[in-house]
Amino acid sequence: MKRKNRRKLWLPFISVIACLALLAGCGTSANETNNGANAGGKENGNLDNYPAEKIDFLVGFSPGGGTDTTSRKITQLLSGEKLVEQTFVVNNMPGAMGGMALMEQKKRQGDMYTIQGVSGFMTPLWTEGLGATLSDVQPIASLTNTEILIVVPKNSPYNTVTELLDATKEKNITVGIVGPQDGEDAFTWNKIRTAYDMNDLNYVSTDGISESLSLVLGDKVDATLLLPIVAKDYIETGDLKALAVLSDKHSEFLPDVPTLQEEGIDVISKRYYGVVASAGVSQEIIDYWSSKFEEMIELDGWKTYLEDSGLISEFHKSEEYIQYLETEGKEYQEYLQSLQ
Template sequence: MSASGSTAGAGGNGRTAESTSGGSVFRTGRRGSRAAFAAVAVGSVSLLLAACGEGAGAASGGWQPTKPIEYIAPANTGGGWDTLARSSARVMDEADLVSRPMRVVNKPGAGGAIGWSYVAKHQKDPHKLFVTSPPILLVPLAGESDQTYRDFTPVARLNTEPLAYVVKANSPFKTFEDLAAKLKTDPGKVSVAGGSGPGSLDHVGLAGAVQAAGADASKVKYVPFDGGGEALTSLLGGHTDVAVAGGSEVQALVRSGDVRALAVSSEKRSPVLPDTPTLTESGIDYVFDIWRGVMAPKGLTGEQVAYYEKAFRKMVEQDAWKKESRKLGWTDAFLGSEEFGKFLDEQNKEYTGILTEVGLRK
């Protein structure tokens, strides 16, 4: 059973105790001055507790934050982590799902490791959260971070997005099967652009597909760039033969006819690229999702984890969040804390195997 089974955070903002006690004054007014006085006294105490930020927590028997929540995006503004943090913080605040403001703080550097190091220094602090995705597993596996996912507390997985494998419109590769055949016979002749370094998300998503297709992933010429935009520019300029990028990053170029998507890495077809087959449909038994979620420092109590898990569970049900997700090409894939933790263990095992295969495991 996940932490969501706890009663933590049952109150939203401390108003329930106030309105209930306030109503009791009028309902008991006919029962005599002593009853009325007692009701007023209870109401006053409830109001005082609420003013101190303790009313809802005391009324529900659960934990609530007592100060603003520092919500870390371990990257610069404008990137995927920043977009996720700001979008979710806005929906959470507007829907009044947390009792204190969500304040996004950017801590870029080292592929996320700077932000992770900051959070790791605040063990047991329930007023720190950070957004995350596969690099929390990949960067440590490549030996580039002192922290691993086990140094933090899983809160919730929110959504996924597939990778897309794309070529220029005039490419001789018409299907992913065509590409796979070439990679089996002459992998060194095919250059593949990705928006992150060796051993990172794009590289692993490529290597896993290549392995599943029966080719030697270690021999594929992977060309790293600083972001999906640069990788796609390289493809369009004829400097590389194939590019790997998020489905949402390529959808405009696919619609314009500048590139052709050979396949997507998700289990089912992507809503942003509905006409593009999955790898599975292309005969490649491989699924790779760019999942995104939220984690917290190590050492939080069950009630603290449950409070945030419940808030994010409600967030993904909001119309504002669904609208934002459609715009960004995200697919809802919510997992609670316990399930998210198990998912991370499984992903870590899979990524370890792939990085070992391509010689990048440290």
């Protein structure tokens, strides 16, 4: 497949990010006004009674999505189980693939009463147009990982992932991706293309995983990436075939599916859910929240939620979490440069 159309597909997302950065630089949030009225009240100070007021839990996506649902479960457990003797306000700020909420948190530097639930490696932080970087937040911990499957229609001639990828040398192979060509799905496919001797893929962009599911069920694409919680029933009924899981071990939900590494393709893809604090908060604040999350992940309510949601528990403290974010983010930046 020729790459001549890649730049055109990349520009709309960057334009949105650039406009967001411009608006964020001119605006004043309600929280900034509150901070001015409470000089020092929300910023680093006496931790003896922390938290002494409600916690603003930002979410960069609309209500009802995966990031939002997990964030709300966390606040419910922390407060309901009395791990944190304070209330939480979940504050949805959708826009620019999570960029709106990240820009808001940047403006709240040093605010120890704002934390945020984030997914993946926070894609907008690694683009040039947002005006925020990883240094503008302070990662606390990752809590979950989402497994990713490569699936094909039930009548697909491909029964292994290598058969699918080898076919790119003979014909055009079309895959469904959530989001634009500079999004995480396309980035994941590019990792596979880089690691395996194959030709380029044709992408069909969708607005969400439900649309990607419809495309592959309707035999409109040759393959797509799906989560086990979405694909499991269709795989068990024979309506889809799972060719590989992009983890370093077999899926907890579909243990018979081989890993990419077992198929000779050295690619592992993790999509963490994590929580970040505002830049400039003290290490004591980071340690406080990290310890609370460590307690929370042992609760039966959390374990039941993970099982019901098709999520894998993967707790990493700040240092390991930052390493994941930096590694994925830098690879993503290289991918964006290749699209120009």
